[in-house]
C-alpha cells in the first residue's frame with residue numbers, strides 16, 4: 373500500500389506543479405499552462421475553445437460566479453466571450469487579454485416588458501435608450517438588477533479577487549441604481565461601485581463586461 377501511495381505521488385506531483393501562470397502584463401504578456409472554459413449548464417460559451425483560455429483563477433471565477441448567479445435567481449445564463457489564446461500573447465482586436473487575466477462576458481437583458489430574456493450574443497446598447505437589437509431584430513434592454521447580482525457573485529468569490537469590471541458609465545449608473553434597491557449590504561454596494569469605477573476605455577463597453585482579475589498570488593512574473 374505504501375509503495376502504491378509513493379507511486380501515485382510520483383505521478384501526481386508533476387501535474388500539481390503544472391498550475392497556470394500569468395506572465396507579464398495583460399497588454400504585454402503570455403499564459404502558461406492555461407485552462408480552457410468547458411461547456412457548462414451555468415453559462416453559454418460564445419466563442420470556440422481556441423480563444424477561451426485563462427488562468428485557473430479566472431476560469432474558476434467565471435465558473436463559480438455563473439453557478440452562484442443561477443442558484444441565486446432563475447434567469448438566463450451568462451454568455452462567455454473571449455478570454456485569452458491558449459498561450460496568451462497578442463489577441464486582436466484586444467489590446468489586453470494577453471496573460472489569461474481578462475474575460476469578456478455578457479451583461480443581462482430584458483424584453484420591453486421588463487422580463488429577463490436570453491440572447492444569442494452580446495448586444496450593443498444604445499447610449500440614449502439602454503436598448504439594442506438581438507440577431508432576430510428583437511429589441512432588448514439592459515437588465516440592471518441581474519447584471520448587478522452577477523457582479524456581486526464575482527465579488528463574493530473566496531478564491532479569486534477581481535481587479536475591475538469595465539462597463540460604460542451610463543449603464544453603470546443603471547446597474548448601481550438597481551443595486552441600491554437590491555437586498556445587499558452597504559459594504560457590498562460600495563465594493564460594486566469601486567470595482568466598476570470609470571476607467572480609461574470603459575466608455576467602449578456598451579455591449580459586454582470586461583473582467584480583469586488581480587495577479588494570482590503565486591505568479592511572481594505577473595504584472596499590471
Ligand SMILES: [Zn+2]
Pocket residue numbers: 466469474475476581582583
Ligand atoms: Zn475585453
